[in-house]
Amino acid sequence: MTSIRTLLLLALASTLGHATEPGTNPVNYRRHIAPLLSQFGCNAGSCHGSVHGQGGFKLSLFGFDDAADYEAIVDREADRVLKTPQESLLLLKPSGIVDHEGGKLFDIDSPAYKLLERWIREGAKNEQLSELVKLSIEPSEVNLSSASPHCDFKVFARFADDALLDVTNLAALSVVDDSLAEVDARGTLTRMGNGGTSLIATYGGRSASASIFSIDAQIGVPVLEPPANEVDRWINLRQERLRIAPVEKTDDYAFLRRLSLLTMGRLPTPEEVRSFAADSNSEKRTVAIDQALASPQHASLWATRMCEITGSREQLSSDAEIAEQQQRRWHEWFRVRFVDNLPYDQIARGVLTATSRDQRSTSDFIHACVERPTDIATDAQEYAAKPTLDLYWARRKENEQVDLESLAERTAAAFLGVRIECARCHKHPFDRWTQNDHRSFANLFAQVRYGLSPEMRMGLADALEQRRRRIAVGESPSKIPRIREVYLTASTSGNFRDAATLELLPSRPLGDKHYEADEDPREQFVHWLLLPENPFFARNFVNRVWAYYFGQGIVEPVDSFSASNPPSHPELLDGLAKEFIASGYDIRSLERTILTSNAWQRAATIPANQQNDHRNYSRFPVQVLPAAVLVDAIADVAGDDDNRAVDSPMRSPVTSAAPEYFDVFDRPERVATCDCESSHAPSLRQTMLMLADDTLLKRIQDGIAVELARMSKNRKLVEQLFLTTLSRPPTKDERKSAVKHLREAKDRIEAVADLTWSLMTTREFYTNH
Known part of the structure; x- marks a missing residue:
């Protein structure tokens, strides 16, 4: 339903005479024609905005120099703009009447054609008008559902002279996640799936966004676990609104492994796993979090991360x-x-x-x-x-x-x-x-x-x-x-x-x-x-910490804050930033808030009756381990961890094939000015490296295999092996198969090495979950 505010804005735009169709006012190059060229991609790098232009016609990249672009368009020798609009190439080519390498962009009865035609007829003028100061979308929140799958919106541009222009048909429109909604040039959204995303409008070099909530009306509002802290309060509100039911908390084994790898860059020892699982203290997870955050390894891990952020190798x-x-x-x-x-x-x-x-x-x-x-x-x-x-x-x-x-x-x-x-x-x-x-x-x-x-x-x-x-x-x-x-x-x-x-x-x-x-x-x-009202500093660091622990930022990429890239959970980001400032920029307090939340402690599994949703934190997203952490995790199992990759960030451990792991698992080079040198997405190369690393089996044979082979009881050996590699006890079937393999083996050390290798080359080992 159209909001009262939208109706008022439409009425005001009409009163001022600055609607998409300019009414009695002349069509203006800056306000109408230049945005239209951007909307159709004419000034993109792949078209006339390239270094040498296309077909003898060059525009500035993304229209940054509109004065030069105007002169190029009205150049009398180019026949782009003639006295008769129907003879002007500016209309003939994009409408498909004359052959156009960029293809047909609009029909002759379209609003774009009519606007260009009128501009040419009026003399193709470029009068200097007041500067664009704000772009907005009304309504600012769009609700779609299976019962009401469509919604109309408007994009408004406000200028320094307080003029208001409806630019819906001139703005470039997109949806961040187009699997959830589609948008057309007329300003209509259509529901495609369930979830939350954003609508982006760009006009005159500025962008604006509106939140989109798309739900299945047949799904009831879920009953959620009480929030552990402010993180859960904001996430619960979003899940209730989107009718997304989160999974349960993960078990103690997965929790401890996740915590150890992300906060200290190492696997928990079998003794630590047993002790934690046997502890009946209801606050044991909070205690473990505090201990991990105070550990020397945690400081080394974040020092490495800051070296990446600040470009220590440039x-x-x-x-x-x-x-x-x-x-x-x-x-x-x-x-x-x-x-x-x-x-x-x-x-x-x-x-x-x-x-x-x-x-x-x-x-x-x-x-x-x-x-x-x-x-x-x-x-x-x-x-x-x-x-x-x-x-x-x-x-x-x-x-x-x-x-x-x-x-x-x-x-x-x-x-x-x-x-x-x-x-x-x-x-x-x-x-x-x-x-x-x-x-x-x-x-x-x-x-x-x-x-x-x-x-x-x-x-x-x-x-x-x-x-x-x-x-x-x-x-x-x-x-x-x-x-x-x-x-x-x-x-x-x-x-x-x-x-x-x-x-x-x-x-x-x-x-x-x-x-x-x-x-x-x-x-x-x-x-x-450091001013409390600064829109960047606190929100940027909060987003980086969040991205480290969840594998994705509230703003993603983490260093790409802009109006065209809005946060997925703006209230959550702003709330955490305010708490961070109020705490005196206490990093450990921020981390503790995140780690003690229900959202971070959820299982990574996807129930059969639920959708695969991780953007709204209904489950923990499975993450490939960072390269340095994986190298150290391998060393934890092999037992040759004299020179750890996390503690010695620029020296490759001499006992491993670390350079190959750094390459395949995307260790940041720390030379690019943006935080864009690594991808945590899984790849076939990663699996192949784990399977083909000829040094891995040798390290296992010389280390853990010799140690475990001394154990006389196969059941205890298998349990120790699973706790060492996967930080959990084996299932009944896993124990049965492993014990059988040990009994039938002629060489006990070789049999233990084979079992260890088979566990270390699984996705369960080289991912965090």
Whole structure:
């Protein structure tokens, strides 16, 4: 049913004379024609928006330069727009009257044809009108059901002069999950399946979304378990509305395995499994969660994750030894802070405002560099005591300037959850960011340099002179190593300029128009970032933590927050973000809230009478283990875990085929500015590697097989083997088959190795469930 608000907006749009059909007002290029070209994909990279255009006709990619596009369209020598509309190629080609490589786009009696025809007849003008300020969809929530499978909606554009335009027929329309609903160009949604998704409308470079709830009216509202915390409260509301019944909680065996692998990157030991299963304490799961979050392995795991998010391998030294030292320092700096559960806002500040000297004098800094420990691990521990992570900025481009564009994109993705790399060259096609937004954001960091500051040059000259004098009197002072530092300069020579006017652009965060920069613009940027009303910072990190534990973000991809990519559960995301801020950015408290929820503790199985729903958290989604965790899980079973992949993030364990596992199971390279280097989707390559790894059976034979073969009772051996590999006891049939295999075997060690190998190559072993 059309809402009262929609009716009022329609009435207002009609009153203002700015409906889709412009009425008595002239058709405007920016408001009517340019959006139409975008709707039909004319300015896409595969069409006229490509580098060289198509058929001698070139448009700017996604219409970022509408002035140039207008001139290309009305070019008198091109016959695209003539005095007679029926002779204009702008109508003849897309309507199919004249051969068009892009095919027929609309009929001659369609609204698009009529709008273009009228624009040409009126003189194909491009009058400058007020700027688009807001796009909205009415109603903002759309309800579909098996009893009422259709719903109409409207898309409205509001401009700076308060004009309101109904742009439903001009906007590009899509449904995030088109298995649940379909949308046509007239603004009608049609139900396709059960679930929740979003309708997206894009017009004039802006996007808006509306929630879609599609249900089966024949299914009753489920009776849900009382919520364990705020997470369940929001999820229960969504499940009740969509009439989705969740599965029961998983058993103790699967819970402990899931918890150990995700929080500590290791399998639980058989002793831990037995003890947990036998514990009758009703709070044992909460106790286990608290213990896991306080473990050293948990800190190492999250340090590795932060190395991926902040790009620890981007522009490393070409010297392998120095590169490994950098990686150790980077990982240890984060690890220590997760051990101490340092608030996330303080961690972010330590990264984003870093310098090498941290207020120390040049002489103290030079002395520290001279006395630096030669042992890599000891050096990393000493580096972790620094208040800031200057390695984040040590990515020199030329003339001691850092790679500003890459750093801006890295910072936006890591700490705001926004991808702006498209805006480096043109207007972002699916978000509001322009080239100037990208450049103004990069200017926040333009004063950062990586090399030798004037003060350091003078300090080094003094140090070298003192060393020369000591050598002259017979002493043997230590050599002064090559020293470079991250420092700030007052120069603005490296700042970016306006793409069109070449005027110097101010430093400004994304989406902020009133910004006063101080001596270090990064300090003011962090102040803006940590404001409670900041729409990015807290929501971004909450979404990342959620995605880690559930295998999918509330916003997915996790670093792609935009109006065209709305959260699946907006109330849940906002609620968790508010709690995170109120807790003082307590990471462990956030994790505890997620892990103690009923939603996270649900079974991964799909009952025969229920739909396969995981987007609404009615069950736990099965996840392929991260590469480093799988490598360590194999080592846990084989018993050769001297050098763990999670604890030593850049060194491959020498006792395994780790490089192959890192490749096949998509270990992030940590060089892309977005969080898009790995996929947790299962693949045939993963199965084939597990089956074909010739080192795996050898490790099993030399390790666990020898140990278990000493056990005299086959039933106990089989149980120990299942607890070691799958963290559960065998079923009756599994025990019977395994015992039979052991009894009939001529070589007991070989028989144990075969059983172990058969369990480790199952999906149950290399997935979390």
